[in-house]
Amino acid sequence: MSAMARLSQADLVDLNNTFNQRTPQELLAWAVDVFGDRIAAMSSMQLAGNVICHMISGMPSPMPVVFVDTGVLFQETLDTRDRLSSEYGLTIRTLQPALTMQQQTEQLGILYLTTDGQKQCCELRKNVPLDAVKGDYDALIGSLRRADGGRRGTCPILSVDTRLNLLRVNVLANFSDEQMQEYIAANSVILNPLHDQGFSTIGCNRCTTPVLPTEPKRAGRWRHLGPWSVYCGINPTDMDPERAPAVDMPQDLVDRILGRTTDFSI
Ligand code: SF4
Numbered sequence: 042m043s044a045m046a047r048l049s050q051a052d053l054v055d056l057n058n059t060f061n062q063r064t065p066q067e068l069l070a071w072a073v074d075v076f077g078d079r080i081a082a083m084s085s086m087q088l089a090g091n092v093i094c095h096m097i098s099g100m101p102s103p104m105p106v107v108f109v110d111t112g113v114l115f116q117e118t119l120d121t122r123d124r125l126s127s128e129y130g131l132t133i134r135t136l137q138p139a140l141t142m143q144q145q146t147e148q149l150g151i152l153y154l155t156t157d158g159q160k161q162c163c164e165l166r167k168n169v170p171l172d173a174v175k176g177d178y179d180a181l182i183g184s185l186r187r188a189d190g191g192r193r194g195t196c197p198i199l200s201v202d203t204r205l206n207l208l209r210v211n212v213l214a215n216f217s218d219e220q221m222q223e224y225i226a227a228n229s230v231i232l233n234p235l236h237d238q239g240f241s242t243i244g245c246n247r248c249t250t251p252v253l254p255t256e257p258k259r260a261g262r263w264r265h266l267g268p269w270s271v272y273c274g275i276n277p278t279d280m281d282p283e284r285a286p287a288v289d290m291p292q293d294l295v296d297r298i299l300g301r302t303t304d305f306s307i
Pocket residue numbers: 111113152153158159160162163164166167244245247248273
């Protein structure tokens with residue numbers, strides 16, 4: 042087995058600059074080539090995640106899709122997952138929290154009504170369940186887009202995920218709203234029907250409302266908490282930056298990621 046090496050966010054700067062010129066499909070092909078079967082896609086069964094599901098469904102052996110079911114999702118979201126599974130032939134790995142929402146409420150109260158409680162609830166119902174994939178993959182395909190603004194306005198294509206010790210690969214980072222709509226129309230991508238009811242983004246049924254056409258896309262997330270809660274933390278680049286983020290991976294994998302030729306053993 043290859044010796045371990047450290048891969049920091051700073052190591053990825055040049056590659057991220059180069060990758061800004063690549064299409065999502067080119068980035069997906071690169072990721073499959075580098076990570077083989079140690080890769081999965083993440084989807085919350087809304088717009089961008091569904092586009093990724095469609096893109097990978099056309100690949101020779103589609104990677105699995107990881108989906109966190111918090112137990113308080115809309116039925117339409119679960120139905121969308123089932124359609125993507127049956128109609129696109131995808132393997133969807135559904136992760137769930139240890140407690141039902143009722144058990145959690147009995148033990149801890151209604152957490153999502155305060156900003157601190159929301160952080161704890163998202164931690165318990167989204168981030169801890171996702172910890173189950175740690176060690177299974179070296180990369181996760183994400184669906185963050187710069188066109189969504191806010192923290193995502195500058196999200197990198199490649200970012201290290203120190204919690205899961207893997208690389209996040211946001212293949213749609215540069216995909217504009219127009220490109221998304223064109224791709225969806227051209228390929229009749231299966232969509233979560235809630236988008237037609239005014240939901241621009243879709244999370245838990247407790248914490249998501251539709252938005253007005255004049256509002257920012259994420260205005261419907263945690264609306265009851267005011268403008269302080271906008272992200273849940275399941276995507277690390279949404280949160281405050283860590284000081285020197287880095288992950289530990291086998292040296293030969295780090296070399297493959299960075300496109301280095303391994304001539305040191307000659
Ligand atoms: S979005 Fe709301 S209900 Fe869902 S995990 Fe976060 S705080 Fe809890």
